Amino acid sequence: MYRALRRSAAATAYLVAGLRTALPSMLGLLALPFAGLLALLFVVLPWLPGLLRPVRTLAAIERRRAGRALGREIPEPYPAAEGPTLERAVRLLRDPSTWRDLAWMVLHGLSGLVMGVLAIALWPSIAFALSMPLWWWAAPEGSVSALVVLDGWPRALTMPFLQAAVNTAALIWLLPYLARFQARLAGWLLGPSRRSRLTRRVERLTETRAEALEAHGAELRRIERDLHDGTQAQLVAVALRLGLADRRFDADPDAARALFLQARDGIEDALTQLRTVIRGIYPPILSDRGLPGAIRTLAAGQHIPVRLELPGEAEARVPAAVEAAAYFVVAEALTNIARHSGAASAEVVLRRSDSSLHVLVRDDGKGGADAAGGSGLAGIRRRVAALDGTARIDSPAGQGTTLEVELPCGS
Template sequence: MYRALRRSAAASVYLVVGLRTALPSMLGLYLLPFAGLLAMLFVLVPWLPDVLRPVRALAGIERRRAGRALGREIPEPYPAVEGPSLERVVRLLRDPSTWRDLAWMVLHGLSGFLMGVLAIGLWPSILFALSMPLWWWAAPEGSMSAFIVLDSWPKALTMPFLQAAINAACLIWLLPHLARFQARLAGWLLGPSRRSSLTERVERLTETRAEALEAHGAELRRIERDLHDGTQAQLVAVALRLGLADRRFEADPDAARELFLQARDGVEEALTQLRAVIRGIYPPILSDRGLPGAIRTLAAGQHIPVRLELPGEAEARVPAAVEAAAYFVVAEALTNIARHSGATKAEVVLHRADSSLRVLVRDDGKGGAGTAGGSGLAGIRRRVAALDGTTRIDSPAGQGTTLEVELPCGS
């Protein structure tokens, strides 16, 4: 019962606060016919952007309020409108969000006002009904309770309590549903339409795929450079030493042996370089120890203490591409901390949700980190975006840096 009253009280507050946007919306309803008439006379058309500004501000207030009630952010659906005055007017008139805002004003102006008045009136109406048996005899003739005229004591001692019960049922059951309806109406009309969301999604995917292709090309060029300038050159030198050793073997066995030893060292160095190239593609430690074990190894190699909060091995198993990206994020972040932050401690947190992997790396360094200038953070953002993930960097000057990455990985 206590929880039901709390829900009813929260719903009442939400509906009453909704009058702050419902009343201006109702006022707008009365002004719309006059505004339409002026628009037909080409007086309002040049000023349409200025006229819509308070409408969008009002919708923004309701959008934030509904977002808090729904537990999710409702993004603004308005595209940027630039250019000459007439072109901006045409774009605004063709923008679906303009008409959705006006439709919200119509619906919310009527329903929001009625809901707010109902939420205000239900609470005192219960006390009013419960107190009616004490003074019904002094009420004007024809006074009613529960749609029954009170003209006798039996009616006065039963009907008011029935009325209070009906009002309490409306308070407990109806108001929370009305509050949810009002919030969902705002989320439906004031948020991006499905078409605009799909368009934005396609644009984002196009951008991230282009970045992925660019990052892939840069990675291929790096591997080619490492193989050409490092491993290939080393193997050529080994071949030359072996050829010279073969020629000198009969005449100078000691010099030939020295060349053989140099060739062996060259082969070992080439193998080391090959391992480094392979490690850059997919670190073998991920296959050997899994993501938590690989991150523990990274943390152990730091010169500052790194606090770890990692899931179990079974819980942390994710697709190989996501695993490699998470390892890259942590490795690059810890490298940046060691080189640039001046931090005395760091923290790495891995959290596996149903459909995503969240990576958090935090330090207490000097802050001020950014993705400009081709920094390691820019590489992290590109690699995460290639997997349709999100990256958030919070690095106020003097207050350390927090890097938060979320990678989708399926259920």
């Protein structure tokens, strides 16, 4: 019973709070026919963006309320407002989200007002009905009723309690249903439609494809640069030493032997550089120790304490590309912390769900990190976007930096 009353109280609070948007919506209904007529006559068309701003403000308030009630964020469905005023006005008329907002305003203005008033009235009506047997006889005849007029003690001792039972049932079962209906109505009308979600998905895939190509090209250029400037130069030097040693072998065996030894050292250096290039492609430590072990190694090499929250080895197993990206994110983030943050401590959290890998890196440094400032954050975003993941950076000045990355990895 206590849980039912808590649900009813929460539903009442939600429906009553809905009056903040229902009352303005109801008032706006009176102006809609005139505004629509003027818009059709192109008299008010240049001012249409400004006239729709209050509607979108109300929709934004309701979107946040409904998102909290539904436990999920309801994204805004509006496209970017660009271009001249008249062009934006025409685009607003063609935009389905504009008409969905107006439809919500009509439905919410009518139903939200009724639901809010009902939610307010049900609670005192129960107390009113239960107290009626105590004072009905002192009221003027016919002025007090509990569904029917009370004209005797039999009715006074039965009908008020029946009314209280009906009101209590409505309070416990009807109000939560109405609150869910109101939240779902807002989520359906004020969120993006299926078509707009598909459009945004295509745009997102186009962006991530471009990011993937850019990240792939940058990786190829890095490998080519490392091979050209390092390994290739070492091998050319080895070839020259071997050629000189071959020419001096008969005339000066000792000098030839020294050149052979230098060539051997050069080959060892070239192999070291090749191993470094290979580690940049897929760090061998991931194969040897897995992602949690590799992150522990990264944390152990820091000059500040790093608190770790990592899953087990079996739970953290993800595709190799996701593993490499997560390792790169943590390594780059810890490098940024060491170089730029001035932090006294850091934290790395790794969580695995059915469909994604969540990486969080936080520090208590000076904050103010900027992805456009060449701090490595832009590289993290490119690497994450290449896998259709998301990266969020929160770095207020003086309050540290939080990097959250979500990488899809399938079930």
